[in-house]
Every structure is written in C-alpha cells, then in structure tokens.
Amino acid sequence: MNLKDIARRAKHASRKLAQLTSIERTNLLLLMCDSLSQAQPQVLEANRLDIESAQKSGLSKPMLDRLHLDEKRFKNMLQGLRDVAAQKDPLGQIIEHRQTPSGLELSKVRVPIGVVVMIYESRPNVTCESASLCFKSGNSVILKGGSEAIHTNRAICDAMRSVLKATALEDCIFFIDSSDRNVVKELVQLEGLVDLAIPRGGEGLIRSVLDSARVPVIKHSKGVCHTFVDESADLQMALDICENAKCQRPSVCNAMEALLVHEKIAGEFLPLCTKRLGEEGVTFRGAIGEPVDDWSAEYLDLILAVKIVPSLEEAISHINTFGSGHSDAIITNSEASKSRFLNEIDSAVVYVNASTRFTDGAEFGMGAEIGISTDKLHVRGPMGATELTTYKWLGVGSGQVRGS
C-alpha cells in the first residue's frame, strides 16, 4: 500500500472514529489494553530481536536502555493506557457560546484534528502512548518509529489494531513498517490528508521533518533548561532543586542543562553546589571547569554549564537567547524578581522555586503525553489528549441572512 492510500484510509477512519460515543472509545481503549496484555510474550520476544540487532549494529548504551522493554516497563505501559482510557473525554466540550444580534447561536466546540503523523525514535512505549492518546482524542494516527525498534513497535501496534477490526476501525492506527527514510519526507507532504505531524526526537529528525513539511508541525525538540539562582535565593532550596533538576534523570528533556548564578551569591553558592552535585558525578563547564563552546547545548548527561551573571536582567536575556523555550526556573525570595522572571521568560513552562523536572504530561494531570511542544502555536509544553484536539464553530439559525 502506498503512503497516500494509507493516509486516505486513515482520514476515512478518523471520520468514523469521531462519531463514536465517549463510552465506545473508552471501551475500545480498555480492549486494546487487554489485547496488549495477552500479547506480552510476543512483544517482549520482538523486543529481544530488536535489542539483538541493535547490539550488533553498535547502538550506544543509553539508546539500548531506551529501546529495552522488560516486564516492569511493559506493565507501566499498560497502566499508561488505562490512565488515558480513564481520563475525561475532551471531545464535544463547548468552549464558548455567543448569540449574534440577529439571533444566530454560535458555539465553539472541541473536535478531533483528524490524521496525526507521529515520527519518533527508540522508546517503544511511545508507540502505545501515541496510539492511545490519538484514539482517545478521536484522531487517526500514522506511526513512524525508529528502525531500531521496528519489531517491538509492530508487535505493539498489531495487538492494539486487532481490537479495532471488529468495528472496522483498524485504519485509525497505522504502523509504517519500513525503515526507508523517504517515508517521513513523503508523509509530511500529504496536504489535505495529514492534518498534523509531530516529530519527537533529536535535532536531525526535527530538521528533516521541518525541511520537507507541507503540513502543520508541532515539534518536540530539545530541552535546554535553565535554573537561575537569584541573589535573594534560599541557598539550601537552590541546592535541592539544582540536584533534582540535574541529577534525578539527566537523559531527559526537562533536566537542567545550564545554571545561572547571581554574582552577589556566587562566591557562597558555587562551592556548595560543586560539592553537592559533584558527589552525584556532575562535571562542570563555564564559570567552573572547561569553557563552554555552545550555551545552547543539550548534554543529556551529568554535565552542567555554569555562568555567573550580574543581574536578573542578564539572566533573562541569556535564557531567552540560548534556551530552547522548554522549561526554565528561578530560585528567589524576591517578589519583584519572581514576577519579572515569570513575565519575561519566553518558554513553555516558567518555574519559581521548583525543579524543571515537573514539565511532564502525567505531572501536569494529563494522564500521559504525546510529547512536549517547544513551539508556540496550538500547544506549548506537555501535550495530552485535549491538546490533540481543535475546535469548529457551529452556527445554528432560523433563516438568518447577513445585512448589508
């Protein structure tokens, strides 16, 4: 089947899916969970094959870890699916209502987007999360995972799709069973059939999508997250937050990559910080350590760029220049600094006295996330089922015509 036919079938199925009731969609999600649960042996066996060939082709250790699916991770994946099923249905919500002077009743109603193309790498649970969130929000999804996870992804999709055959809805979830790189290019050019492309991954993947796309794109791009320790900060709190933001899980996009410290407290704070984070294995660059080549680098590792800044203003300017618009935090006891930082930092999530690690669909109460948007249109930050919807206006009249 060619990609245009796949997209056409996905579009057709999305229209059928949009007509299901909330209960029907929830029940199908729960059936998918059962089906996936029964398919556990096949999925784990498929994962063993992927791991084997990834080892042969010399995939890095962190990538191998991301690819790996064991019983515990499989169980978490199923729980994620159940969480999505249990969430409030976003569809049909009346976002706004107004009556025009001529008596036309205008309602702005939440509806599915249509066909979503999801392009991602490595972690096979993204397959399950993406398919379930798209289904919950009434969208068809075309999944293009990394070739290193192809057997695992196929097994997960097969188990989920098998449930949909009985209701002739299996075209709502398509898995692209090809590692041809041109597939992505072609998919994101299918104007009129594909309504949204979500690339989630490294800069190479994002770049290749943006360079070819003719359909709207919401990027889950890199996270160059900052923490700024202001002159009035509670230093103990700053240490706790910096340790959490940098060390708890350094390989994820909401981990801190750069620390900015106000010059008035740098002399006191930096030695404490070096000690505390150093004990966790962090190495430092910039103000303490080797020079920094690129203040926009995403290390995804126990490396921290450090800069001493003369003022809040400089901190804000640095973050708005070198950050990636993901998540940035200030540690401060000053109301003025707090308010200015919240107002002026141009990022998806701006924190006061908290760790950047909170930027996450589950933490934000969305159940799961299909990604974290570093774009500014449609969605910013974590993207759950509600963020996978749009709206249309319904105008109900009784013969109204427009006056001249």
Next chain:
Amino acid sequence: MNLKDIARRAKHASRKLAQLTSIERTNLLLLMCDSLSQAQPQVLEANRLDIESAQKSGLSKPMLDRLHLDEKRFKNMLQGLRDVAAQKDPLGQIIEHRQTPSGLELSKVRVPIGVVVMIYESRPNVTCESASLCFKSGNSVILKGGSEAIHTNRAICDAMRSVLKATALEDCIFFIDSSDRNVVKELVQLEGLVDLAIPRGGEGLIRSVLDSARVPVIKHSKGVCHTFVDESADLQMALDICENAKCQRPSVCNAMEALLVHEKIAGEFLPLCTKRLGEEGVTFRGAIGEPVDDWSAEYLDLILAVKIVPSLEEAISHINTFGSGHSDAIITNSEASKSRFLNEIDSAVVYVNASTRFTDGAEFGMGAEIGISTDKLHVRGPMGATELTTYKWLGVGSGQVRGS
C-alpha cells in the same frame, strides 16, 4: 536593513510591548488612530498614485476596486482601529489553574505569540487591521503587502509607527518597502525570530509561502463554501439564504460557491432558485447550465455550481471532499439531518439555516479579523486579537522537587 535585522528588532520590540499594561496599549492604539486621521490627505494621495500605476499596468476592475481608498473607506478603517482598541484585552487571562499533589501552583496564562509576518494582497485596510490587531495582542508585526498598494501601505504604516517613536516601540510595526518576491521566501524561513506567518490571498501566494516556510503558518486560503438544501427544507428560507450567500458580496471568501440540492425537492426548488438568483445576474453550472470542470473552484463571482444529491450522506461526502474547510450550511427542518451535518462536516464554521456570509471577525464579535483560518491548528475560522495569542505555563512552588 536586511530582513534578519528587521526580525531581530521586531523580536526585541515584541518583548517590550508584552510588558506594557493594557491601558498603555489601548492609549497607543487611540493615538495611532489620531495620527492616521491627520494623515488622511497623504494616505489618499498615496492611494491615487497606486491606483494610477495599477491602471497603467492593467489591473482588473475588481482588483482596482479592492485597492481603492476613498473618504468613506478611510473612515471605516479608522472606526475598525477604534473597535480593536475598545475590545477586551486578551493578555494575562488565566485560562486554567491547577495545583499538583506536591503543592506546585500551575497556571496557564495567555501571552503574545511574538513576531507575526503578515503577507497579503491589494486591500490597504488590511495593513491597518493587521497592525492594530497585532499591537492589541502584544505582537510585533512585519507587514508584506502587495506591490500594487505599496504607496498606500507605506503611508498608513508611517502614520501608525510615528506614534510609537516616543516610546521607542516603533519596531513593533515594520513595513517591508520592497516588491522583491524573494522577501517573502526569506521572511518565512527566519526560524527563532519569526513565530508565525499568515498568508492571506490567492492560491499562488499561499503556495509560495507553504513551499518556503520553516516557521509555523496559518493560512487564510480560499473559501469554497456550500449550501445544502435538504429534503425537509423550508424552501422560502432556502431561497433567502441562497440569495444572501451568493449575491450580497460574491467576491468574498464566505460567499457560496456551490449549491447542493436533495433530489426529492430539486424539481420544486431549482426553478424557484434559478428565477430568484437569475434576477440578480447569477449564472449556473452543473445540474443546470454548463458542466462543472472543478468542484473545488472559487469563482468569487456571480457563478454558482449546482449539484443534485440523493442523500444527506452524499452531500456531506461531497462537501468534505471538495470544500475548503471554510464555511458550509444546511437548510433543513429535520433534527436528525441538522445534527449529522453539524457533527460530520469538517469545516471551520458549520451552519444550520443561516447564510455562510456570517463567517467574519466583526460578526463573530471579535471587533476585526486578521484573516479567516482554513487550517485546523491553533485557530479555525475568524482570527481576532485573542486568536493572535498563545499561552505559557507558570509553575510557582516553594522548593518542590520531583519524586522518583
């Protein structure tokens, strides 16, 4: 100045603009209105120059009419600016608030998008509308109008910008004083500086933007609007609505281009319709008249494509296939048909027993519009000041770190 520098200055200015209070922004808009009012002689003289050279270069009569600015149109333009100034401020609105289990206070707050590039043709009042809506919503705008209106657009921009010099905010409104077509291409590739491009115009303009864009785009594309007269329709109402939708202003995007008639009432309705619309000068294609080459054609003229359909289902399928996702209407007295049409038509605005001509920012209570989105992401349908905003999440804590 090169385009990158312009965008950089616009970005810088947008950050200053975002910090103004609502009252400051409103006052500046009212001052722009005064300044424009005083510049009326210069603007009309500039328009005379544009009209003169457009006549020489053989611009079509409808295009000349769109380009023309007289005292009445100038007055309307000023009133539009006052309406935008008087509207509720969209910025700062708390769209959502939640507290996480750890006590982190999360607020989703409405903020400006940043830098908007507006690419449009002909009508010089779009210059004033776009600049005022962007300013109201805290965005910088870079205006790229058609070369046929260059003198008029420059005079309008100069008058608006002159007010902003006193507050060093003039970089919030940039006018691209060039008719070089590569300008558009370069502007829509300025990732990180330009946050949104809005092309408003014909297919050629939209295509050229989509082919080059690396920044997010919201299209104001063509309007292939349908009216479906169902078997249960009140035929008198259907006639009134069809006349209004087709004849009141055939050159605009919310005018009807195609009429679908249920076969059960076609025999009775079509002769009435031919007579009524024929008297207004409408010529017909399809079921009555010459064959239709392209059911997706946007005539923008007193031409109507007509199709007899055997069922509501066929009507819905035709509209979802050949429509442009703009505005479509059903005339019916059946609750079942009404509900099915509202649910299944995949357009920005779906009407029951009303004219498609209502799709308009002012009619929707938005004061004015920068365009009508035929896209599905971020905005659908009329796009006013609120639709020119995005949100960011603010997370205010007291030392929260993420648990493992």
